[in-house]
Amino acid sequence: MASRTQGAAEGVAGSAGGVATSELSGPAQHGLELYRKMLVVRRFEEAVQSLFQKGEVHGTTHLYIGEEAGAIGVGDVLGEHDRVAGTYRGHGHALGVGVDPQGLLDEMLGRETGVCGGRAGSMNVIDLEHRLIGSFGIIGGSISAATGAALALSRQGNGGVAVAFFGEGTTNHGYFHECLNFAAVLRLPVLFVCENNRYGEFTPFEDVTAGEIAARPQTLGIPTETIDGMDVWAVREAADAAVRRARAGEGPQFIQSMTYRFVGHSRSDPGKYRKPGELEEWKARDPLLVARARLAEAFGVDAGVVDGVDAAVEAQFEQIVARALAAPYPDPARDGAREFAPTTS
Numbered sequence: 001m002a003s004r005t006q007g008a009a010e011g012v013a014g015s016a017g018g019v020a021t022s023e024l025s026g027p028a029q030h031g032l033e034l035y036r037k038m039l040v041v042r043r044f045e046e047a048v049q050s051l052f053q054k055g056e057v058h059g060t061t062h063l064y065i066g067e068e069a070g071a072i073g074v075g076d077v078l079g080e081h082d083r084v085a086g087t088y089r090g091h092g093h094a095l096g097v098g099v100d101p102q103g104l105l106d107e108m109l110g111r112e113t114g115v116c117g118g119r120a121g122s123m124n125v126i127d128l129e130h131r132l133i134g135s136f137g138i139i140g141g142s143i144s145a146a147t148g149a150a151l152a153l154s155r156q157g158n159g160g161v162a163v164a165f166f167g168e169g170t171t172n173h174g175y176f177h178e179c180l181n182f183a184a185v186l187r188l189p190v191l192f193v194c195e196n197n198r199y200g201e202f203t204p205f206e207d208v209t210a211g212e213i214a215a216r217p218q219t220l221g222i223p224t225e226t227i228d229g230m231d232v233w234a235v236r237e238a239a240d241a242a243v244r245r246a247r248a249g250e251g252p253q254f255i256q257s258m259t260y261r262f263v264g265h266s267r268s269d270p271g272k273y274r275k276p277g278e279l280e281e282w283k284a285r286d287p288l289l290v291a292r293a294r295l296a297e298a299f300g301v302d303a304g305v306v307d308g309v310d311a312a313v314e315a316q317f318e319q320i321v322a323r324a325l326a327a328p329y330p331d332p333a334r335d336g337a338r339e340f341a342p343t344t345s
Contacts, residue, residue: 028299034076034232035291036309038068041092042288043317044101048091048108048122049263056325057108061122064092066230066262069287070195071096073235074163077243081160083133083149085142088123089261090135093165098130102320111327118330133162140175142166143192147179150190150252161189161246168256169200171213180252184220187251191242192217194256195229201265202273217254229257230285233294262286 024032045063052061064071067089075096078084086093094104099115107114108122115127123137133149136142146164153160170176171194183190194213198205205213217224223245228234235257242253260282263271271279295301 024301024305028295028301031233031291031295031299032301032305032309034072034236035288035295035306036313037072037076037096038232038287038291039310039313040101040316041068041071041095043313044091044095044105047105047317047321051109051321051324057122058110059121059123060266061108062087062089062266063261063263064089066282066286067195067197067259068092069232069235069290070165070193070229070257070259073232074165074191074193074239076236077240078131078161078163079159080131081153081156081158082243083131083146083153083160083162085133085145085149085162085164086125086135087142087165087167088135088137089167090123090125090165093135094125094127094130094132097127097132099125099127099132101317102323103127105320105324106327109324109327110329111324112330113327140166140170140173140179143170143175143179146190146192147183147188150183150188151186154186154188159189159247161191161243163191163193165193165195167200168194168196168198168205168209168213169203170194171216172209177216180217180220180222180254183252184222187249189246189249190252191239191246192222192252192254193239194254195259196256197259197261199261199265199273204273214254214256217252222252222254223250224254224256226256226258229259230282230287231290231294232287260285 041064045065048057048061049063051057071092078097084093084097091104095101103113103115107116107118107120107125110118112118115125120126123135125135126132134145136145143164143166146162150162153162196205200208214224214226225238227238238255242255246253262283292306295306296303
């Protein structure tokens with residue numbers, strides 16, 4: 001697994017893409033790193049999409065393009081004792097907590113060097129080394145997993161907080177109501193992050209959801225905030241405050257992150273159900289564009305420095321894709337698997 005170790009040094013949690021940023025410090029340097037992390041997620045998802053279209057990625061895929069600020073903003077405030085449960089749209093969640101992009105892409109291609117040895121694929125990645133307790137294809141599975149992890153963390157007393165990412169459609173499922181009630185009763189250290197991208201597969205959330213989503217945790221006494229999920233600084237600020245409260249023993253916290261996916265629900269969805277002009281309106285609030293503007297206006301970061309980060313990440317992913325395609329497949333004999341042998345009568 002040497003490639004995973006090497007990749008981690010170059011991954012989401014690394015330096016600003018090899019760009020000379022010696023003149024930057026403090027908030028400017030941190031802001032540039034937040035931008036780079038989001039860009040890594042974007043380029044990763046674009047690589048997955050391209051490789052899928054070429055037949056290299058099997059099964060289905062659910063891309064996080066447009067929602068990068070959520071995973072990066074939350075992941076940036078987490079510590080070593082925290083745990084994260086992602087969704088089937090979980091590549092960004094994984095990268096946000098520091099999972100090696102090389103090992104993650106190898107996993108997408110079913111290669112031996114993948115974070116799960118090529119056995120998990122797109123929707124079921126686990127990387128306990130980086131605090132990712134799972135990515136869940138079951139709607140609401142992330143909520144129950146994070147709630148259980150929070151129960152364990154509360155007993156360990158190490159200040160750890162569990163985080164559950166989930167979509168707005170999950171708020172109409174039983175997992176949501178049962179787990180939030182359980183967490184509230186026991187005052188568990190868990191942060192529930194509802195990534196409201198406005199559509200449950202092909203259905204606008206307002207067509208199937210009565211009332212306001214934020215009102216649901218509020219009725220249980222859970223502190224709740226609705227934020228701009230396209231702004232990584234807004235996400236980070238809200239997540240930082242929520243995690244601090246949870247660490248301090250103030251019980252579960254809830255964030256509704258208003259965001260938007262720029263692609264279809266999955267590989268087979270062309271997104272024709274969107275209202276005319278809606279996609280273009282949201283793309284004007286692309287998290288990468290928002291971050292570039294903030295870096296220039298608030299921190300005085302030169303556009304050339306940001307362009308250098310872009311170029312470095314592009315070069316990084318050329319290497320990541322090449323390595324993934326060259327990586328070996330698992331050996332069924334060594335892994336203990338058996339070829340299917342039909343029985344004879």
